[in-house]
Amino acid sequence: MVNPFESAKAELISTPAMVIDLPIVEKNLQKLHSYADQHGLHVRPHTKTHKSRYFARMQLKQGSSGLTVAKVGEAEVMALESSDILIAYPAIDPDRRRRLAQLAQQHTVRVAVDSAYGVSALAAAAQEAGSTIGILVDVNVGMNRTGVSTPVEALQLAQQIAQSENSLRLDGIFFYPGHIWRPADEQAEPLRQVDAILAEVITLWESHGLSANIVSGGSTPTAYQSHLLPSQTEIRPGTNIFNDMNTVRAGYCELSECAVAIICTVVSTAVPGKCVIDAGTKTLTSDRNVTQPDSGHGHVLEYPRGKIVRLSEEHGEIDFADCDTLPKIGERLTVIPNHICPCVNLQNQVYLQTPEKTIAMTDIDTRGMLS
Structure with missing residues (x-):
């Protein structure tokens, strides 16, 4: 599919960043x-x-x-x-x-x-x-x-x-x-x-x-x-x-109906066959997919056969064993999370992508309100 977040990737925004396509x-x-x-x-x-x-x-x-x-x-x-x-x-x-x-x-x-x-x-x-x-x-x-x-x-x-x-x-x-x-x-x-x-x-x-x-x-x-x-x-x-990868993999929506992505940066390619992105559990959460728990911690639009195999707090490890090419260090990737609700709760602000592909921001007003 065409990546609807391609324009946001090119913006000079700090990663990892949550982008919502209006x-x-x-x-x-x-x-x-x-x-x-x-x-x-x-x-x-x-x-x-x-x-x-x-x-x-x-x-x-x-x-x-x-x-x-x-x-x-x-x-x-x-x-x-x-x-x-x-x-x-x-x-x-x-x-x-x-x-x-x-x-x-x-x-x-x-x-x-x-x-x-x-x-x-x-x-x-x-x-x-x-x-x-x-x-x-x-x-x-x-x-x-x-x-x-x-x-x-x-x-x-x-x-x-x-x-x-x-x-x-x-x-x-x-x-x-x-x-x-x-x-x-x-x-x-x-x-x-x-x-x-x-x-x-x-x-x-x-x-x-x-x-x-x-x-x-x-x-x-x-x-x-x-x-x-x-x-x-x-x-x-x-x-x-x-929507998110839970609703996609369960068949309740198409991938093109996912309105939120995490734009992240490849920070390491030192381990052969792998890369590390700057999005770990503090961005993607540790939620596995409901219907396909072994599918990884989200979906990488640019490398759909890549698999986010492990998360630590700030590291996301992607295995490219089934891919013909690997990303380069510094490359930006687009990840659709498994479970969007807790991912949003980890953000103070998010980027909004307008119909004109411009970027604005809005607050997550009830972020962290547990009582």
């Missing part, structure tokens, strides 16, 4: 929203991938109904762009609950909850702040990470929320099908199983006079099969705005 981002957003509009779904993208107000504005302009975050620090920043924020993470510790309740004084704040303790704690925080927090009951649909395990447990939490007077508001159901990494044309059956769980919860709630106005789910791997979940009302993909 035209590719725009196409990715348009593709998702066209699909969602076609199937009557709301889009509430997870900002954990880009962690940037700049890209949040792009998503909202495209038609996103609100934003998803993981932590309260992210919520406080993203609330500067959207008045409707979902925290897709249990808000358990006291400081987090207090800050979310304060944020809810002026914004629509929703939190995913899977425990009676979490419900009670958020109710107390909201009551003290004089605010109302919307709650989505987190239902485990197969990821086995968070979420209640049975419809009865989901009902019990929903009833507890409904009885919390004005401090909490029962808004619906939260789920995450993150366990589904099958090829797109093989997802119908696992998604049918997910929808069966959701439908059972919804039916049980309705029989007790409760409703789930929002059924919020989705992931990048399942994004374009979301119509196979009739119970779902909104999707929360994150990675799809940029």
